[in-house]
Amino acid sequence: MKHLLSMDDLSLGELQHLLSLADEMSEIQKRAQPKVPALRNKTVASLFFEDSTRTRLSFETAAKRLSADTMTFSAASSSVNKGESLRDTVETLSAMGVDAFVVRHKTAGLPLAMTQWTDAHIVNAGDGAHQHPTQALLDAFTLTRALELGNSLAGVRIAMVGDIRHSRVARSTVRAFVLLGAKVTLVAPASLLPPSLIYSDTAETRHEWPVSTSHDLDEVLGEVDVVYLLRMQHERMNAAFISSVGEYALHFGLTPQRLAKLPHSFKLMHPGPMNHGVEIGVDPALVPGSLITQQVTNGVSVRMAVLLSLLGPAATSEMTKEEKNV
Amino acid sequence: MSSNKSILIIGGTVVNVSGEVLADVMIDQGVVQEVGPNISAKYAAENEGGPRRIDATSCVVTSAFVDLHTHLRENGRVESETIEKGSRAAVLGGYGAVVAMPNTEPAQDSVAVVEFVRMQGERAGLVDVVPSACITVNRAGLQLSPFHSLAQNGVTLYTDDGNGVQDPVIMRRAMEYAKELNITLMQHCEVSRLTEGAVMHEGCCSSHLGLPGWPSIAEVLMLQRDLELVRETGAKMHFLHLSTARSVELVRQAKNEGLPVTAEVTPHHFSLTDEKLSGFNTVFKVNPPLRTMEDV
Numbered sequence: 001m002k003h004l005l006s007m008d009d010l011s012l013g014e015l016q017h018l019l020s021l022a023d024e025m026s027e028i029q030k031r032a033q034p035k036v037p038a039l040r041n042k043t044v045a046s047l048f049f050e051d052s053t054r055t056r057l058s059f060e061t062a063a064k065r066l067s068a069d070t071m072t073f074s075a076a077s078s079s080v081n082k083g084e085s086l087r088d089t090v091e092t093l094s095a096m097g098v099d100a101f102v103v104r105h106k107t108a109g110l111p112l113a114m115t116q117w118t119d120a121h122i123v124n125a126g127d128g129a130h131q132h133p134t135q136a137l138l139d140a141f142t143l144t145r146a147l148e149l150g151n152s153l154a155g156v157r158i159a160m161v162g163d164i165r166h167s168r169v170a171r172s173t174v175r176a177f178v179l180l181g182a183k184v185t186l187v188a189p190a191s192l193l194p195p196s197l198i199y200s201d202t203a204e205t206r207h208e209w210p211v212s213t214s215h216d217l218d219e220v221l222g223e224v225d226v227v228y229l230l231r232m233q234h235e236r237m238n239a240a241f242i243s244s245v246g247e248y249a250l251h252f253g254l255t256p257q258r259l260a261k262l263p264h265s266f267k268l269m270h271p272g273p274m275n276h277g278v279e280i281g282v283d284p285a286l287v288p289g290s291l292i293t294q295q296v297t298n299g300v301s302v303r304m305a306v307l308l309s310l311l312g313p314a315a316t317s318e319m320t321k322e323e324k325n326v
Numbered sequence: 327m328s329s330n331k332s333i334l335i336i337g338g339t340v341v342n343v344s345g346e347v348l349a350d351v352m353i354d355q356g357v358v359q360e361v362g363p364n365i366s367a368k369y370a371a372e373n374e375g376g377p378r379r380i381d382a383t384s385c386v387v388t389s390a391f392v393d394l395h396t397h398l399r400e401n402g403r404v405e406s407e408t409i410e411k412g413s414r415a416a417v418l419g420g421y422g423a424v425v426a427m428p429n430t431e432p433a434q435d436s437v438a439v440v441e442f443v444r445m446q447g448e449r450a451g452l453v454d455v456v457p458s459a460c461i462t463v464n465r466a467g468l469q470l471s472p473f474h475s476l477a478q479n480g481v482t483l484y485t486d487d488g489n490g491v492q493d494p495v496i497m498r499r500a501m502e503y504a505k506e507l508n509i510t511l512m513q514h515c516e517v518s519r520l521t522e523g524a525v526m527h528e529g530c531c532s533s534h535l536g537l538p539g540w541p542s543i544a545e546v547l548m549l550q551r552d553l554e555l556v557r558e559t560g561a562k563m564h565f566l567h568l569s570t571a572r573s574v575e576l577v578r579q580a581k582n583e584g585l586p587v588t589a590e591v592t593p594h595h596f597s598l599t600d601e602k603l604s605g606f607n608t609v610f611k612v613n614p615p616l617r618t619m620e621d622v
């Protein structure tokens with residue numbers, strides 16, 4: 001694996017390998033000295049063109065625990081604002097000796113384009129509404145470990161609720177859950193489902209979205225083991241995707257009444273940051289099945305696993321082998 | 327462009343209304359005099375005072391094409407294209423006349439700007455540069471262009487290409503003028519409210535890539551509105567670069583009913599689909615967007 005751009009690029013085997021590697025990483029994190037020399041002399045640069053302190057810190061912590069040097073590129077104070085093209089920025093930073101770029105940008109497909117501009121490894125930390133693969137990995141890791149199912153989610157029934165249409169988390173995490181054998185139901189008003197699911201019910205659509213859909217959260221809640229809430233953005237009102245945030249919360253929010261109907265064993269997930277009172281109307285700290293904090297903790301382990309498998313000794317020796325064969 | 331000297335084009339594949347034939351073409355005073363196989367034998371050699379000979383072996387010989395939709399970008403974006411460079415490209419591609427779209431800065435919404443484009447075309451002297459004019463001032467969709475002045479100066483084609491005329495009142499009035507002045511309006515059919523932020527066709531591929539989609543209905547709705555307005559006003563209307571199967575069906579129906587409408591479709595829209603964008607290759611990002619298998 002040279003890059004991590006999209007969950008579509010990962011086979012079940014590769015996904016399971018990363019989950020197992022994340023187990024080892026989480027062991028390291030529990031040590032008194034949570035640091036190993038695996039990536040000494042490697043440089044990981046984070047390029048965040050969209051604000052996300054939590055994801056950036058999660059990646060940088062992961063890199064530091066593997067002893068990599070880290071570089072932070074902040075779009076706000078950079079020459080991007082002086083009209084430098086993104087490509088020039090990437091080429092300039094590459095020339096300083098970067099081994100891996102962790103990139104977040106509002107433009108879908110940018111991480112893929114970057115692979116043409118640099119020899120470094122690229123990790124997609126979120127591109128538009130397209131993909132956010134490390135979120136999918138940490139979700140899969142968190143849920144499989146919480147349910148103690150090994151590297152599988154066979155038969156687990158999951159409702160993903162909210163703005164699927166604009167969500168890179170949905171596009172990535174649904175793929176991971178389905179690969180691991182889960183049965184996923186997307187719950188949202190039609191306007192917030194991907195258009196192909198509403199307008200073109202073709203074999204192609206069903207292949208891209210191997211899920212069922214529902215517009216009735218109350219009906220679905222009785223039949224699921226896991227509820228995954230997505231963040232609802234207020235701006236969605238502007239293009240008439242929803243009537244109002246209140247109307248959305250009433251029908252698609254996790255209210256105390258809905259919580260009461262769920263079995264004790266159910267698990268609650270959310271990619272953060274949460275909109276309290278919108279998609280979530282209960283205090284997650286008081287929900288026994290909430291995995292939301294574990295998701296954050298596991299984020300570091302999973303990102304360590306990704307960086308290690310891209311940059312670690314195994315990857316290096318393989319690359320040397322290939323070079324000798326040429 | 328015509329030369330007094332006669333020209334003999336030899337050995338080309340002549341393409342005209344009756345099909346393709348291997349033939350020679352004799353031109354005198356800029357007018358085709360004769361087309362037929364091996365007629366060159368009848369004429370004296372070039373160095374004996376005969377016509378100038380052009381060997382067209384393995385070439386296609388045809389009358390010059392007309393391009394109804396050329397963006398010459400002079401003035402405003404001369405770094406992209408000038409009238410002279412565009413004329414050169416046109417003549418190399420076999421075109422004898424090009425319609426200059428009005429998306430310039432300033433836009434072609436006044437007699438002065440239209441005359442400038444015509445003049446630059448004449449100065450280049452390679453093809454007929456036929457300026458079109460805007461339907462509304464600065465293509466902003468708010469105020470009608472000076473149709474009477476423009477029509478008096480010979481402008482017959484009007485469009486806000488790039489922007490569909492959104493306001494039904496403006497469009498209805500423009501059609502009233504079009505009927506009165508016997509001019510043709512050309513519409514870029516796109517309800518802009520339905521395509522805000524859109525970068526590709528709304529469908530399976532856009533859903534997968536998470537990109538804001540451009541639904542087919544944005545084209546179909548405006549086309550339907552305009553067809554009804556044509557039915558009411560009797561104005562002549564041409565629909566630019568249609569991209570959906572439904573649009574073609576609607577225009578066919580309208581023509582069968584005898585409405586004075588025409589339409590065009592571009593090669594990429596009837597041969598490529600949105601699947602081309604699955605790897606984010608922006609070469610295939612066009613306006614209107616590439617559609618689906620059902621549309622090609």
Ligand SMILES: [Zn+2]
Nearest residue numbers: 395427487488
């Ligand atoms: Zn155009």
Ligand SMILES: [Zn+2]
Nearest residue numbers: 487488514566
């Ligand atoms: Zn156009």
